[in-house]
Amino acid sequence: MKKPITNILLTQRLVIFVMVLTGSVSCAQDKRPEVMENTPPIGDDPKNYTTETVVEDINNPWGMAFLPDGAILVTEKDGELIYAKDGQKKIIPGTPDVVSKGQGGLLDIILHPDYSTNGWIYLTYSSGEGEGDGAHTAVMRAKFDGSSLTDQEVLYKATPNTEKGQHFGSRMAFDDDGYLYFSVGERGERDVNPQDITRDGGKVYRLHDDGAIPEDNPFYNDENAKKAIYSYGHRNPQGMIFHPVYNEIWVNEHGPQGGDEINIVKKGANFGWPEVSYGINYDDSMLTEETNREGMEQPLYYWVPSIAPCGFALVPEETYPDWAGNLLVGSLKFQYLEMLTLEGKQVTKRTKLMDGSGRMRNVKIGPDNHIYVGIQGTGIVKIVPNP
Numbered sequence: 521m522k523k524p525i526t527n528i529l530l531t532q533r534l535v536i537f538v539m540v541l542t543g544s545v546s547c548a549q550d551k552r553p554e555v556m557e558n559t560p561p562i563g564d565d566p567k568n569y570t571t572e573t574v575v576e577d578i579n580n581p582w583g584m585a586f587l588p589d590g591a592i593l594v595t596e597k598d599g600e601l602i603y604a605k606d607g608q609k610k611i612i613p614g615t616p617d618v619v620s621k622g623q624g625g626l627l628d629i630i631l632h633p634d635y636s637t638n639g640w641i642y643l644t645y646s647s648g649e650g651e652g653d654g655a656h657t658a659v660m661r662a663k664f665d666g667s668s669l670t671d672q673e674v675l676y677k678a679t680p681n682t683e684k685g686q687h688f689g690s691r692m693a694f695d696d697d698g699y700l701y702f703s704v705g706e707r708g709e710r711d712v713n714p715q716d717i718t719r720d721g722g723k724v725y726r727l728h729d730d731g732a733i734p735e736d737n738p739f740y741n742d743e744n745a746k747k748a749i750y751s752y753g754h755r756n757p758q759g760m761i762f763h764p765v766y767n768e769i770w771v772n773e774h775g776p777q778g779g780d781e782i783n784i785v786k787k788g789a790n791f792g793w794p795e796v797s798y799g800i801n802y803d804d805s806m807l808t809e810e811t812n813r814e815g816m817e818q819p820l821y822y823w824v825p826s827i828a829p830c831g832f833a834l835v836p837e838e839t840y841p842d843w844a845g846n847l848l849v850g851s852l853k854f855q856y857l858e859m860l861t862l863e864g865k866q867v868t869k870r871t872k873l874m875d876g877s878g879r880m881r882n883v884k885i886g887p888d889n890h891i892y893v894g895i896q897g898t899g900i901v902k903i904v905p906n907p
Contacts, residue, residue, distance in 0.1 A: 559822070559823055559824050560868065560869055562858070562870040562872055563871045563872065564871075565873055565874070568842075569873075569903050569904060569906055570903075570904050571901050571904070572901065573899055573901050574592070574899075574900050574901070574902050575602075575899040575900035576898075576899045578894075578898070578899040578900070579596060579597075579896065579897060580597035580598070580881060580896050581594050581596065581882060582595045582596070582627050582894070583627060583643075583644075584629065584892065584894055585641065586884070587664075590606075592604045592900060593629055593641070594629075595629050596625075596626060597625035597626060597627070598618075598620045598625055598626070599615060599617075599645075600626070604900070612664070612667070613668045613669070615669060616643065616672065617648070618645045619646045619647065619648045619654070619655035620646070621646070621654075622684070622685020622686055624685060627643075627644040627657075627688065628642075628643070628690055628691050628692050629643050629644075630642050630694070632661075632694070632729060640729070641661065641662055641664055642675075642692055643659070643662065644658065644690040644691070645657070646688050647677055649674075650680070651679050652679070652680040652681035652682065653682075654681040654682045655681050656678040656681050656704075656720065657678045657688045657707075658676065658677040658678065659675045659677075660673065660675065661673050661675055673731065674731075675700075675727060675731030676702075676727060676731060678720035682708070682709070684707055684708035685708075686705070686707070686708045686756075687705030687755070687756040688704070688705050688707065689703035689704045689756060690704055690705070690758075691757060691759055692760065693760045693762045694762065696762070698728075699728065699734065700726070700727045700729055701724055701725065701750065701769050701785070702725050703725075703754065703757035703773075704720060704722070704725065705755065705756035705757070706721045706755055709722075711794065714753050714793045715752065715753060715794075717739050717746060719746065722752060722793060723746070724749075724751045725748040725749055726748065726750040727748055733748050737750060737787075738788030739788070750785065750788075751787070751790070751791060752791070753789075753790040753792045754773055754791050755773050755793045757771040757773035757783075758773065758829065759772035759832030759849060759850075760832055761832045763834065766784075768784050769784075770782060770784055770820070771783050772832055773829070775797060775799035775823075775826055776797065776799040776801055776802060776807060776826075777799050777800050778798060778824040778825055779797045779798035779799025779822055779823070780799075780822060781819035781823075782847070786817065789817045790815060791816065792812075794807060795816065796808060796812055796813050797811070798824060799824075821867045827858060828851060828853035829852075830849075830851075830852050830881055831849065831881060831884070832848070833847070833884055833885050834846075834885070835847075835891070836889045839888075839890055839891075840905055843859065846861050847859070847867075848860075848873075848891065850881060851880055852880065852881070855875075855878050855879055856872045856876065856877065857873040857880050858870060858871070859872075859873055873903070874893065874901070877893075877895055878895040878898055879896040881896055882894035890903065
């Protein structure tokens, strides 16, 4: 039987207090000096590019999707869907009712891989529908007729609702087999949701494009499990890509104080939150003394200190040959775009881009193979490499 969490925290704090008094540790973070070894020092902005604001005056551009006509669909967290083209913007009606509270609102948006044929658009958002007061993350698909959203279908709604305002996730990606993946944060229920496959939250899910649950999902035959779950033990993934080289879904997710992570999603895998972590509590007390445990996945990479990652992209070779294959992650906390250089699956270098430009909410690669960044209070900015 697990010890009550309050007893665990009291024990942890007592241990830390004794260690501080005896001089064996100066603070909780110092208990893990090895965490710093994973984080190369970040290099200064090379400034070998220019930027161009392509969509102006958007308060919180959470998601963006590029339409075949050259327009960009941008989700505003407060619930608006914006159609932007040639410097003009219009609000698109037909969006779902969202509960815009805390970190909740109208979140990610992506197109179906075969959008030119079927016209499906996918949205994630905080929904108040269903059991309980408050809200939880939902996934909807709809069609865009040029002026409004039609044919709305809710594909998944996490339950139960909660009045808490944090950790909705949520990002989406399709893989090469046409499966839809999406993330749902643990909704502030750290000690309840992430490790329990009978509950929503703290998970990455997999569906068919029509919302049907694949029968080969890892917990499909578990009687009480949420059958859409693909992996669990996550905290709050706010970046997701399909990596075409490795044919894998990669996510980045918020840790507590320290311990933001990049994880490679695997079928049925447990990523450990909150049983293992490279972070500590916000009050500097120890969350857990374990950074790894048998049966739990290790991150590909983790940040100490936390950067508050949001958005995720892979740099294309066509436009940025010197950056090709690098990862891009927005930093909400430090207000820059971080570029991570990889050797295989090991991060060997970190570089700041657009340093000081604002809270980076999203980063995507457009159909023109340029990098587009969603910045709070600014809008959508395009990175153009110097000749």
